[in-house]
Amino acid sequence: MPAPRLPGPETARMLHSSYNRAPRRKLIPNLFSSILQVIADSDHPLTEPEIVVAISKRMNRNDEELKRQITVGLQDALITGYLRMKNLRYSVVTNRLEQLQSRAASSSSGMAGSSWISQATASESMESLDVSGETTREMESEN
Secondary structure, three states, X not given: OOOOOOOOHHHHHHHHOOXXXXXXXXXXXXXXXXXXXXXXXXXXXXXXXXXXXXXXXXXXXXXXXXXXXXXXXXXXXXXXXXXXXXXXXXXXXXXXXXXXHHHHHHHHHHOOOOOHHHHHHHXXXXXXXXXXXXXXXXXXXXX
């Protein structure tokens, strides 16, 4: 009778690989700033489905990945303080919006042609959103 085989390095690699982790997804360019612009341009607070419809029209696409990333973007905007939610309706935080406008106005001399929201939030949104859809704060709290 052959001796039982002990796990080798190939087994260890299989055990440590992430079978249960979500696949890495590509971020939709300028989605965070589009979310903020749609809500800021509206004359009343918007529900998530209204935001999805408005951004779908703006980006000329309507797929599940877009809807998923909008949901994640809305959560990031709530966490970072750009948006607030009351009765399942999202609205822009006015003083935060004014800070963005003043910050973008002072740095816009070298960024001709881009919007104030995309200038001010580009670095922050990329830092706070992981490609798999989890915010870095959520990932840190899990570890």
